[in-house]
Amino acid sequence: MTLATTGPARLGWLDALRGLAALVVVFDHSSYTFLADFRRELMPQFNTSRYGIMVFFLVSGYIIPASLERRGCVRTFWIGRIFRVYPLWAAVVTVYLAVDLLGLAEGRGLDGQGAAAVAVAHVTLLQELLGTPNLLLVLWTLSYEMCFYLLVVALFTVRLHHRSASVAVALAVLAAVSAAAGAVLPASALSGRTGTGPLIACASVAMVVAIGCASYGPPVLRVFGGVLGGVPALVLVPFNGTIPLWEGLVILAVMFLGTAVHRAENGQITWRRAAGAALVVVACAVASACRYGDGDHFTRRGWITAFLLAALTFGAGLAVRRRAIPRVLAWPGTISYSVYLVHPVLLAVIDSTAGRRRQDQLALEVAFYAVLLPLCALTHRYVEAPGQNWGRSLARRLRPRYDTPMDAARSAGWSGPSGACGPRRRPGRSWRRRGRSRSPSRP
Template sequence: MSSTTPRPPASRASAGAYRLGWLDALRGIAALVVVFDHSSYAFLAEFRQSLAPHFNAGRYGVMVFFLVSGYIIPASLERRGCVRDFWISRAFRVYPMWAVAVTSVVVLDLVGVAETRAEFGGQDAATAAVAHVTLLQELLGTPSLLRVLWTLSYEMAFYLLAVALFTVRLHRRSAAVAVTLAALAAVSATAGCVLPESALSTSVGTGPLVALGSVAMVVAVCCASTGSPALRVFGGLLGGSLALVLVPLNSTVRVWESLMILAVMFLGTAVYRADSGQSSRRAAAVTVAVVVACAVGSAYRYGAGASSTRLGWISAFLLAVLTFGAGRALRRRRMPYWLTGLGTISYSVYLVHPVLLAVIDGTIGRWRQNNVVLEVAFFAVLLPLCVLTQRCVEAPGRSLGRSVSRTLDRAWGRTPDRSSGRASGPASGPASEGAGGRKPVCRGQPP
């Protein structure tokens, strides 16, 4: 988008925010549940012990997040119609707050105020740092410094796959991708497929895998963002291949659950396709049914373990799908302001709360009995702090990302398609319109 791009009319902008309010509401709910799950270790140990066998609150929260990401991320990519702009947007959306959270916990740990629980098993600091910078650390054999960062590794894998499908123009096959991944998860669970934790790292060594994976990711992102059709396809396929290798073969969770996480995200995308008229609602309904059946069957067959039970995982998963469905059913209604506000700060909430919990571990420690007062006090401190970080870190970061995109547009070109006045890719909507009503064409579009 050029610097001269006019703002959409207020009524249209507010209508867009109105339509997406349900997604913010879901993010807010998911963030609260994840924080409750993690803080219950410190303040509600007795309650947590009785709840966990029946309902895995943490898995519920992250599954809702994954469904929302699956719905909105491909929409963002295709609205822009530009891989380069997509990666810039993601980088400036994710990294500023990530850097603040990671730096904070490292500094607080060094001064003896916080206690981190990650065990790096003799890995050198450089290897761990490089792995974390890629956001793929959980899939590269490096434990996350903040445990919540494991979900960002799967988010990054999903980004790579979404870009891969976009560059080869198969991005509308979301339902087929979701069904395939879910079926593979079910097969792996039925076959009792068991791989050691971080199997590839064990085979080739964490250091070499981190180096190879990091280089592959950088090359994939850079090539997919170029103006050359051949390089775009190469970069997209390289990134997608990296994700498809790391997720099933080097995950820290079971193979079936790793595949199911990706299936859940593509399930969200399949629902988006139906809502945007790119596929039928029947196809989306069939996809939901297949993914749910495969997930429940996989968890029942191979879901018991030290960190979860069949019932706890299955109930959390089903409730997450129902929550997403309820949000979608209410998408034309105005969501409560406090709930959409929680969605706005949800990323800060997700990253800041483990930093506070690390401080608690390093100071007052965890309570063996329930202490509701401290649980409420924790939220009372966390939420205002996250409002501050959202305004001072997240919002400026996103603004800087837009500035970088405009600068690169001017330097590398974003020329209008003079033959039709429209982008040749899937970008649409007022946000992608250029001056004079023409939609700009990014040189990082698929051929």
């Protein structure tokens, strides 16, 4: 699920894509309750869940690195992410635990793990990759989002963030090679060998140290923090997920492909290079899926159809990006994060109280949306929006004019290691280096 925001001037086509993806994911999950027969017929041909999340990941890849590079500051980036993700996440998890205690919903269980370990894993958002069961099934995508954040910051601090197309291609090729070689790992393979407790402890400490070092301190320490944060992502995604190794790599490749498209649109790379990366990622993803056998919850045809349609949907949105998008299409995107997190709690209550329908009930499916969307409008207004406002306010307070002597040097035109929070620029102010005027590149 993408957690991106498009800034003060929201991009309508991205909102439209987010809204569509969120509504499709809701259909995928609610069809278990209201349209079970139809679902059984549809899923082997079209995996609606994978369609929705792939659209989400493309949008996230498109906008998240741009958000970091526009700020030019790792510290404010992490503040923005924390206050974007956690307020609603905490509210939804709290409500879910409350209705579970009241007997209004059936919890998923902890698989014999300690409550403290599960709680810590969830706070890092990496629970899906730490061998810990998700309290809510939809939270698994947030683990991949967090890994993407860590990798984006790592590339930014070592000044390789413009290599998005190359990173996407490399990850896609690795996915295809692993699938062709028949590399199959059991779910949570790494934690199965080391134990979930030690892995959670190591990953949590690494994340705290990485984010702290990348956000504060001298440039060398910031680079160390950025690189340290990328290590858990590179290890956990391929070796400790619950989805196949190749699919985890494809997810990361898809997000970096979204970044490559953004760079092409802004002239940082050529459209030919972005198109070439897209062809490689799509070809490798399809080839990887073809090598993977069918199962109860996966069919090659359903996955491939969903993936290709997600890529085409993103391309269609990109084609109309300069056109005005009707508000009725863009509005669901503004509440898409609420839609994504709130709907499983509502479904859990319905399943535990009224039960699932034995026959398809389209009217009840429509009624579910009619209840869900106004509820999500409220959570967006009273939970999401205030959280984002608090984050922006805190970021302004914690970003001084110059963080370090390095930033003062940068204000004079010297370009030091990436990752330091630079000075605030006044409108119209130019930067000079060796007597030549230039403007900092905008993503």
